[in-house]
Amino acid sequence: MKKQTEIKYKNQLFFLFAIFLTVFFQTNSHANQNNVNTLIFEGCDFHYKGDLSQAMEKFHAALKLNPDNEYALNQAGIIYTKKKEYKKAFNTFLKVSKIDEKNTYALLWLGILYLVEGNMNNAYEQFNKIISIDPSNADAYYFIGSIYNFRHNTAMAIKYLKKARDADSLEADTHFRLAKAFHNVDMTANAMLEYQRTLAINQNYTKAINQIGWIYYNQNNIDKAIKQWKKTLKINNRDRNAVLNIAKAYNQLAFQELKKKRINNAKKQWKKTLKINPGNKAAKYYLKKYK
Amino acid sequence: MDRRAFIKYGIFGAVSSYGLIAIPGLTFGETVFDLSISGQNFIQKKQFIKAVAVLEKAVTIDPENDWAFGLLGRAYNGLGKKREAVTAFNSAVKINPNDTFSRMMAEILSQKPLPPAKKTEKAMTPLEKEAIKEEKEMLSKIKSVKGLDYKVNRVVIDAGHGGFDPGAIGKNGLKEKDVNLDIALKLHKRLKSSPVKSFLTRTGDYYVPLSARTVTANQYKADLLVSIHINANKNPKPHGAETYFCSEKASSKEAQKVAAYENSVLKFDTPYKKKAGYIDIEDILFKFEQKLNWRESDQLANQFQNKFKKFLPFKSRGVHSANFYVLRRAQMPSVLLEMGFISNSANEAKLSQPVFRDKIAKAIAKGLI
Numbered sequence: 001m002k003k004q005t006e007i008k009y010k011n012q013l014f015f016l017f018a019i020f021l022t023v024f025f026q027t028n029s030h031a032n033q034n035n036v037n038t039l040i041f042e043g044c045d046f047h048y049k050g051d052l053s054q055a056m057e058k059f060h061a062a063l064k065l066n067p068d069n070e071y072a073l074n075q076a077g078i079i080y081t082k083k084k085e086y087k088k089a090f091n092t093f094l095k096v097s098k099i100d101e102k103n104t105y106a107l108l109w110l111g112i113l114y115l116v117e118g119n120m121n122n123a124y125e126q127f128n129k130i131i132s133i134d135p136s137n138a139d140a141y142y143f144i145g146s147i148y149n150f151r152h153n154t155a156m157a158i159k160y161l162k163k164a165r166d167a168d169s170l171e172a173d174t175h176f177r178l179a180k181a182f183h184n185v186d187m188t189a190n191a192m193l194e195y196q197r198t199l200a201i202n203q204n205y206t207k208a209i210n211q212i213g214w215i216y217y218n219q220n221n222i223d224k225a226i227k228q229w230k231k232t233l234k235i236n237n238r239d240r241n242a243v244l245n246i247a248k249a250y251n252q253l254a255f256q257e258l259k260k261k262r263i264n265n266a267k268k269q270w271k272k273t274l275k276i277n278p279g280n281k282a283a284k285y286y287l288k289k290y291k
Numbered sequence: 292m293d294r295r296a297f298i299k300y301g302i303f304g305a306v307s308s309y310g311l312i313a314i315p316g317l318t319f320g321e322t323v324f325d326l327s328i329s330g331q332n333f334i335q336k337k338q339f340i341k342a343v344a345v346l347e348k349a350v351t352i353d354p355e356n357d358w359a360f361g362l363l364g365r366a367y368n369g370l371g372k373k374r375e376a377v378t379a380f381n382s383a384v385k386i387n388p389n390d391t392f393s394r395m396m397a398e399i400l401s402q403k404p405l406p407p408a409k410k411t412e413k414a415m416t417p418l419e420k421e422a423i424k425e426e427k428e429m430l431s432k433i434k435s436v437k438g439l440d441y442k443v444n445r446v447v448i449d450a451g452h453g454g455f456d457p458g459a460i461g462k463n464g465l466k467e468k469d470v471n472l473d474i475a476l477k478l479h480k481r482l483k484s485s486p487v488k489s490f491l492t493r494t495g496d497y498y499v500p501l502s503a504r505t506v507t508a509n510q511y512k513a514d515l516l517v518s519i520h521i522n523a524n525k526n527p528k529p530h531g532a533e534t535y536f537c538s539e540k541a542s543s544k545e546a547q548k549v550a551a552y553e554n555s556v557l558k559f560d561t562p563y564k565k566k567a568g569y570i571d572i573e574d575i576l577f578k579f580e581q582k583l584n585w586r587e588s589d590q591l592a593n594q595f596q597n598k599f600k601k602f603l604p605f606k607s608r609g610v611h612s613a614n615f616y617v618l619r620r621a622q623m624p625s626v627l628l629e630m631g632f633i634s635n636s637a638n639e640a641k642l643s644q645p646v647f648r649d650k651i652a653k654a655i656a657k658g659l660i
Contacts, residue, residue, distance in 0.1 A: 044395045048388075071399050081570055105402040115575055118582045120439060134404035150580045152442045152514040152623075155435035167408065173573060184445075184512045187429050189421040196418070214510050241509075248503045248510075255497070282498045285455050 036062045138168035157181040172201040206232040247277035323353040342366035357387035374405045447513040450475035451520040454498030459523030461639035467521045477652035505620040516625035523634040530635040531606030534596045535627040536588035587624040595658035602654040
């Protein structure tokens with residue numbers, strides 16, 4: 001009887017202890033979670049302010065409490081990338097992808113790190129993997145389209161960059177690269193439209209302004225082309241491409257005048273060349289020749 | 292799982308830390324502040340549909356109100372409408388870059404697939420109509436080939452030197468500029484009957500600055516720049532053909548200085564990206580493209596040299612890399628061909644024959660197609 005009471009008592013004690021343990025761990029896990037959240041929030045704040053080491057400290061502290069926190073790991077991966085510690089970054093993103101294979105953010109960064117390494121095939125596979133998980137991932141389409149552009153496979157570049165644009169039309173870079181792909185195959189209306197969309201998002205996108213210049217130039221509208229490149233120089237007076245493009249255009253105009261035997265007009269154009277590109281040997285030579 | 296828990300507690304934590312405490316009995320007002328307070332109360336009561344309604348109204352009245360956008364993000368998140376939540380959080384961050392919570396929420400929600408964005412139909416502009424018409428006409432004509440092999444469909448042929456710059460001159464008076472131009476014109480003619488479209492940097496005996504040559508390659512969106520030259524040496528013995536491509540490392544301090552200047556221009560080109568610790572994706576892509584172009588130039592150089600070995604009675608002097616300006620500024624793979632030595636009498640004799648120059652053009656074409 002006593003033994004039975006003892007057992008009953010022990011059972012009750014065990015039951016109470018079990019309840020205590022449950023409550024304790026729940027509260028503790030809740031408290032832990034709050035700590036993790038606070039640490040991550042602080043880490044984000046430091047990260048935004050550019051204090052990478054403080055941010056990393058916070059994310060590492062959060063990861064000590066919760067080693068599988070995908071967001072903290074991704075943030076740590078980004079900081080490693082910023083510090084150019086690519087191997088550590090790669091391993092961190094890889095860990096996230098093992099925790100959740102659908103974390104497309106980590107997968108995307110693995111792809112980008114393959115690009116940094118110059119590993120085209122792995123990057124290409126990685127971005128395709130993302131698309132199989134998320135068929136509306138604009139970034140993955142963008143990178144695949146860009147890779148095709150680099151391989152001068154224009155049809156495929158257009159296909160993927162259009163998908164990137166349709167999934168997210170607010171990225172100036174996507175419109176620009178799509179424009180370039182169209183431009184590569186002389187689809188100038190499409191190229192012009194996408195360059196204009198690039199500029200609608202970022203009016204200082206000088207590379208798009210320069211390319212519009214080439215569309216005009218190739219249509220033999222040299223004056224309009226020069227105006228475009230001058231627009232670039234107003235934004236960035238050191239833009240070497242704009243300088244050299246204008247120099248080429250003035251030289252071209254000079255030769256046109258020379259062919260018509262209007263030497264004074266030709267000289268005027270070469271003078272303009274030298275004003276924009278003082279080292280231009282052709283302009284220097286011909287000005288001397290026709291002095 | 293933890294990420295989801297974080298979103299849940301994160302919102303709670305942020306709501307309390309931001310002092311967003313429900314104010315009982317508060318009724319709808321028409322000012323943005325009142326609407327936002329109402330929205331906040333609805334969020335606290337988990338009445339997300341009502342919260343979205345008032346907060347949408349708030350951001351319509353004041354599209355520059357980051358607080359209302361942040362709340363709207365939370366309300367959409369409560370409804371499980373992740374894409375709308377991300378849009379609202381991003382709007383809050385755009386207005387107030389110091390809104391760490393909204394940025395963090397947008398990042399967390401974007402870590403995993405979001406439902407596709409809704410498309411809005413708009414009336415087409417004349418250019419859009421023209422673009423659609425052009426696309427229908429053109430796109431079917433372009434071959435869609437899978438795989439990552441490099442495609443050469445357009446080539447810019449650069450005849451080295453010209454005009455007042457004769458290049459090297461042989462003992463018998465043969466000028467490099469003339470040989471270069473003749474080979475370039477012959478190659479251009481030959482390619483007319485091939486699928487490769489070609490363009491010339493010069494068509495006559497005039498001087499074209501080096502910079503203008505790469506500018507031409509960039510102008511025509513070439514897939515390859517082939518610069519044709521004839522070699523020369525003080526020693527009359529060296530002979531044969533060799534191919535150069537641009538190397539990664541700068542060959543001189545001067546070249547390093549130029550590169551540094553150009554990089555500084557590149558940075559200046561994107562002032563909106565100037566932020567400490569910013570990862571410039573476009574820069575990563577630029578460097579990646581450059582690496583691919585160098586690699587491709589190397590392969591193409593070998594391809595050309597193999598054809599020269601096979602089709603020309605010249606000694607093959609192999610493939611080399613150097614930091615040629617004409618190659619460096621090109622935005623595509625590029626090679627420089629040295630088709631024999633004008634300083635070698637046997638080579639000079641061959642180069643002076645139009646038939647032999649045609650043979651050279653044929654060998655180059657074989658390397659291309």
